[in-house]
Amino acid sequence: MLRQVKPKNARSKRELEKRAPHEKENPKVTLFLSGSKTSQILKLAVNDLAKLKKPWIEKFTKKNDVHPFEDAASLEFWSQKNDTSLLALSLNSKKRPHCLTLIRTFDHKILDMLEFYINPETLRQLQQFKNRKPAEGMKPMITFHGSAFENPNQTKYTLAKSLLLDFLRGEEASEVDVLGLQYMISVSVAEEEDGQPPPPIHLRGYLIKTKKSGQKLPRVEVEEMGPRIDFTLGRERFAEEDMWKAAIKKPKGTEPRTKKNVDMDIMGDKVGKIHLPKQDFSEMQTRKMKGLKRSRNEEIEDAQTIVAEEDDGEETTTPKRSRF
Amino acid sequence: MADTEMTDGVPLNGPSPTDSTLASRIKDGAMDVSSTIDTASGSRLPVTVEKPNPYEFDLGNLLAIDTNIVPRDPSEEQLSAIARDAAQVLINQLLTTCKVTSNADGVTLKLPLPTTALPREKPIPTPKPPTKWELFAAKKGIKDKKREGKMVFDEEKQDWVPKWGYKGKNKEGEDDWLVEVDDKKEKETGEAGDKRAENRQARKDRVKRNERKQRANDRNARKNG
Incomplete structure (x- = not known):
């Protein structure tokens, strides 16, 4: 699509290297953009989501005439141009009111997408909750409630879970500061029932407060901080199987090596299996005393027998072929 | 990273007498076994959560999955009660299973690798073929x-x-x-x-x-x- 650019100077070379595929990837950047028509509700919701996502965001301010389910070529182009693998397109129409489409790309090709229709009545912004907000770039705790998210088959809800988790989780970290556990995003959905409209997804942001419980663990309380968004799900596009397979492939050597022969038994005790080589008793140090010492004559005899054995060995080997 | 906060309001990590953060709790000895004995006589707030279905965790993503039934058309109180329980369980799990190290910078938790399969953004790089x-x-x-x-x-x-x-x-x-x-x-x-x-x-x-x-x-x- 885009031509292969050869870097002309060191700066552009560095930039291209940064964008090239890496084994350990940088956090996914989200591009927020709007379609030909958008709404105030969408703008407010997107603003709040962008605040949660900061600093890994890009924003387009102008409107673009895109319809991802009809033609996604320009989205792929923007994804490549801005090096963003998540896109959030806000598009408002009579048929699909307040529709936020989350799009995920792999190698700058559309992987999967899902439409979230925002319920305008229940939307509350971050601002509307008068409390302290966590600092930018904090890793949130995320919870998903409801069995619909855990369907073994691929459904809209499992896709929503995967997308929201990818969208919200922030930077991958091997270590977190306990101070950084400041807020939680909770996503819940009621049970799916036959004959009823599919249940909406409730996205809530909570601050974590801890109290002394008088026990080892603290008592946790939550306080809503926003945003409060309710979605119903619209059209979806699942990932193609081979593309998904390629996308979830893990680079070699990242898995922690399982320690051989170390196990945990049912009681939770660590059990090790040890393999010992055969013991060589001839090397064993025994008690030193004169009577056990070998005499000089014996040693010479031993050496002679060894030499004799070697001679035998040579005789048994096949004779070399004579050269002509 | 934490220079600016998300929106209006005061940053959380600023020192404030009323704010009680988890780290200071732990530093005060919330994780010590001895403190349990000292305060055992006082009133106890429950720290365990009883649910029909157990929670699943992906601690690498700080993620908890709760498969218990969420009522249809839940009220805000119901939602925040569900969230509180999950937060309690998740923090319990983090503090009990992850290695806690405390130094001058603060208290940190060592997280395991994420287990939820999320797609990469670009394919795994292939090694350059030899010349x-x-x-x-x-x-x-x-x-x-x-x-x-x-x-x-x-x-x-x-x-x-x-x-x-x-x-x-x-x-x-x-x-x-x-x-x-x-x-x-x-x-x-x-x-x-x-x-x-x-x-x-x-x-x-x-x-x-x-x-x-x-x-x-x-x-x-x-x-x-």
């Missing part, structure tokens, strides 16, 4: 020579000179003040020829040849990789 020389060197068992800087000692001048570049060693024989005339060549072609220019041309050709090889290797890498 023709690398293949040949591997076959012959030739090891890379260790390079020791740009300067080399010139026995003639008794001084250090650069290996290449301005007044470089590779330009030897290109600006000699006196060169021997090649008799044999003069007899054959009728003219003496310029030894200096020939040497220079030979060096230029070597550079060109190397560039050609580089391009061929790049082309091969693109075609096969």
Whole structure:
């Protein structure tokens, strides 16, 4: 699509290297953009989501005439141009009111997408909750409630879970500061029932407060901080199987090596299996005393027998072929 | 990272007398076993959550999954109660299973690797295919020579000179003040020829040849990789 650019100077070379595929990837950047028509509700919701996502965001301010389910070529182009693998397109129409489409790309090709229709009545912004907000770039705790998210088959809800988790989780970290556990995003959905409209997804942001419980663990309380968004799900596009397979492939050597022969038994005790080589008793140090010492004559005899054995060995080997 | 907060409001990590953060709790001894005994007589807030279905965790993503039934059209109180329980369980799980280290910077938790399969944004990079020389060197068992800087000692001048570049060693024989005339060549072609220019041309050709090889290797890498 885009031509292969050869870097002309060191700066552009560095930039291209940064964008090239890496084994350990940088956090996914989200591009927020709007379609030909958008709404105030969408703008407010997107603003709040962008605040949660900061600093890994890009924003387009102008409107673009895109319809991802009809033609996604320009989205792929923007994804490549801005090096963003998540896109959030806000598009408002009579048929699909307040529709936020989350799009995920792999190698700058559309992987999967899902439409979230925002319920305008229940939307509350971050601002509307008068409390302290966590600092930018904090890793949130995320919870998903409801069995619909855990369907073994691929459904809209499992896709929503995967997308929201990818969208919200922030930077991958091997270590977190306990101070950084400041807020939680909770996503819940009621049970799916036959004959009823599919249940909406409730996205809530909570601050974590801890109290002394008088026990080892603290008592946790939550306080809503926003945003409060309710979605119903619209059209979806699942990932193609081979593309998904390629996308979830893990680079070699990242898995922690399982320690051989170390196990945990049912009681939770660590059990090790040890393999010992055969013991060589001839090397064993025994008690030193004169009577056990070998005499000089014996040693010479031993050496002679060894030499004799070697001679035998040579005789048994096949004779070399004579050269002509 | 934490220079600005999300929106209006005061940053959470600023010191405030009323705010009680988890880290200070732990530093105060919330994780110590002894504190349990001390305060055992006081009123206890429950820290455990009883649910019909157990929670699942992906601590690498700080994620908890709750498969218990959420009521249809839940009220905000119901939702926040569900969230509180999950937060309690998640923090319990984090504090009990992850290794807690505390130093001058604060208390940190060592997280396991994420277990939820999330797609990468770009494919895994393929290693660069070896060049023709690398293949040949591997076959012959030739090891890379260790390079020791740009300067080399010139026995003639008794001084250090650069290996290449301005007044470089590779330009030897290109600006000699006196060169021997090649008799044999003069007899054959009728003219003496310029030894200096020939040497220079030979060096230029070597550079060109190397560039050609580089391009061929790049082309091969693109075609096969």
